[in-house]
Amino acid sequence: MFKHLFKLIWNKKKQNFLLITEILVSFMVIFAVFTLIVNYYQNYRQPMGLDYERVWVINYQNRVEIKDRDSLKTYYDNLLRKISSMPYVQEASFASSNVPFSANTHMNGVDYKKIHVNSVNYYEAGDTYHKVLNMQVTEGRWFSRVDDAGKVKPIVINNSLRKELFGTGKAIGEQTGGKDSKRVVVGVVEDVKAKGDYQKAGTAMYERVDTSASGGRGRILLKVAPSADAAFESRVYKVMANDPMNSGIEIEHLADKRVSINKTTLVPMIILLIIAGFLVVNVALGLFGVLWYNISKRKGEIGLRRAVGASGASVSGQLVAESMILATLALIVGAFFAVQFPILNVFDLRASVYIIAILLSVMFIYLLVLVCALYPGRQAAAIYPAVALHEE
């Protein structure tokens, strides 16, 4: 029977071409949607790698030019000490402007022997940065005063970068970079999803903030006690604002920034889902209409099949099976294009994302076609053979 139906479809390929194309386009759109959903879901399931509750971000601008590096360092060390000694402040650290959940991104390339890793997230962090964010150090240590005396600048890297640079080999003590940009790895931390719940952590390296060079990097992270309230926030603001060196003070909460950055991921996703939803409804109506039209056009054939031995159920089954074969033809073509994404690594996503998305899209299209074919199939089964034969 399958061969018979395939022949029937093949011999009507011109009529079926548009329907197959429609299913193919739907598959590609659904594949894109599922790829995003699966990617976001897989990222979502990964641990965040930091604690964002009760972490405040002080944004400031350094408005006074101090050329003497030692004076600058002393000034900012004192500022941090002043902030740290305030009640409710549990930890405080300087940070570069790309604090977690901010829109800022700093990236660098990293070399180790013959390995070059591109697009590594680059952060500047103070000695207590990991404590403020409760980041887990898995190997070695975080920065400390010990590093003041080091000849080579220390860096801490995350697990993803560690795997890319050193695999399963030793990381601590290894030197990265060329002659002028040598860095020594002093620690390895768990990956941190700095761009929100739905984005992958990626590779990352942390360098010690040099307050003597530029007077901090414009951000101070504070871990505050649970009882820290708006009044205390106002006090912190005043301490910062009353200092003649600072201007443009703004205090944000990391928890709010997380919500905000998650929205920047989810909103386009929701818009895409709505568009895809309309498309799916459109395709479903199109399929439904074509199948319905086929039945009225093929009443004579349906009557004949009933006369020569087809039951109502087998006529209905035939129409559903024909639709499924059409869907299969479209899906074969669609899957051919879809597998190119993991093969060619088009968007730098894990291959598993694409494979799961292909499987989900195939299932979705089959389900859609099945749902659209079931009712017209039932209607065909209900046609009385004598009536169907008479109508042609």
Add this chain to the structure above:
Amino acid sequence: MIRLQNIEKVYRTDTIQTLALNSINLDIEKGEFLSIMGPSGCGKSTLLNIMGLLDAPSKGSITIDSQDTASYSDKQLARFRNKKLGFIFQSYHLINDLQVLDNVELPLLYRDTTAKERRALATEALEKVGLSNRIKHFPTQLSGGQRQRVAIARAIVGKPEIILADEPTGNLDSAMGNEIMDILLQLNRTDGTTIVMVTHDQYMAQKTHRLVRLFDGSQVQ
């Protein structure tokens, strides 16, 4: 072979009730070639559809090969039609998107047969009607007579005991009509197939064993 007892068929709509068949009693013997004649709208095709279990009577009973089919489910009726009955229609009812061989194989698809068996049986049936050289053609590439011969091959491919032909020569000129009639007569004579044929053509009807005339849904001869 076929026994119709007090067959009545009434078509009802919201406002009107039409009596298409009225108290038809008919016994058709095994191996008989019966023709049914009558003016248009007298109920010939309705009677044939009822005999072919394509339509149900409003009243009365049909027994085919000693089996009362009144209580048969849709699936049982389909199986019964597939095994026992072959149909030939005035407008051939061939599937234009399938080649001749595939059209002839159609009834066998609803049986437990292999592709090889289906092909052999279909080729044999086409040889019987003299169309073995046209198996790869599509129906649209054939003449009316050839199409009707394909339809006959399809009707006999499953070796049914009964063939029901609804004006099989109605769309053909006399020469082609005669050709088709000869094939049907041959099937009746050599294979002993019971044939019931609806026709408007007195000349064709005279070639059969018995003639039944209908008028306004009633049997008049």
